[in-house]
Amino acid sequence: MATSNPSVCLKLLIDTKGQRVLFAEAGKDFVDFLLTILSLPLGTVIRLLSKDGMVGSLGKLYGSVESLSSTYMQPHFKKESLLKPKATATIDVGADVLQMLTIDDSSAESSIYGCRNCCCNYSGWPIVVTDDPKATCPRCRLSITSPATFVHRSTAERTTSGERGYVKGVVTYMITDDLEVKPLSSISCITMLNRFNVKDVGALEEKEVHLTMEEGVKLLRVSLQSNLVLTTVFLDKNETCMELPID
Secondary structure (H helix, E strand, C coil): CCCCCCCEEEEEEEECCCCEEEEEEECHHHHHHHHHHHHCCHHHHHHHHHCCCCCCCHHHHHHHHHHCCHHHCCCCCCCHHHHCCCCCCCCCCCHHHHHCCCCCCHHHCCCEEECCCHHHHCCCCCCCEECCCCCECCCCCCECCEEECCCCHHHHHHHHHCCCCCCCCCCCEEEECCCCEEECCHHHHHHHHHHCCCCCHHHEEEEEEEECHHHHHHHHHHHCCCCCHHHHHHCCCCCCCCCCCCC
16 A cells, blocks of 8 residues: 555445445554544644635634734744644554645654753753754753654554554454444444344445545545535535434
8 A cells, every 4th residue: 555645445334225324344544544533633624624615714714824924923933833733642553544634744843952061961950952943041041952852652652562553453343424433243233233223134235445535534524514424425425414313
């Protein structure tokens, strides 16, 4: 699977009579993709959806900040931290999955610097770090220019677990049309059939699909508007908010 055109595979169980997706069967890649959505900053969500004509006023706010001259911003502040923010719950979910929701974010990566004065570093005082290369150390007044490396907690944990992402890969997961995630089991499948009052199992169809970048952004948008997410994205239904049967 090439990182230039990432995709995630999943299987859909479709009710052909009702023209709806009952649920999807997927591995950790798709579930990690869904959970990555929860960690996205609002600025990233707006930027991803703006190309498709995001409704409401937040798109206008985003555009005005984008057009606002840096002359009006505080000298220490970078607009990119609003326009291309980084997720606070960043976790290593793999290049293919992450690329689908963090396109063109490389320029937003912040560098970390430490004080280059050895006296400050070995005097027993707390180490001084900053993301502003023009900052000065409050103790020795020298420029803080020595590059430092920030190690995410998840990266350190992955070196011992050996597996990336949010969920374990040894499990097959069920994802309902409204994006409820649970481990797949025979009981959960029967429960879903009863929930939708499926009487004719011959009308059920299994279909393998691939979530690409285009569908990934569409899924993000539809998840904010409807509870028929999988049906809308993969069966090309109108993006209207409809009610699912209540358990």
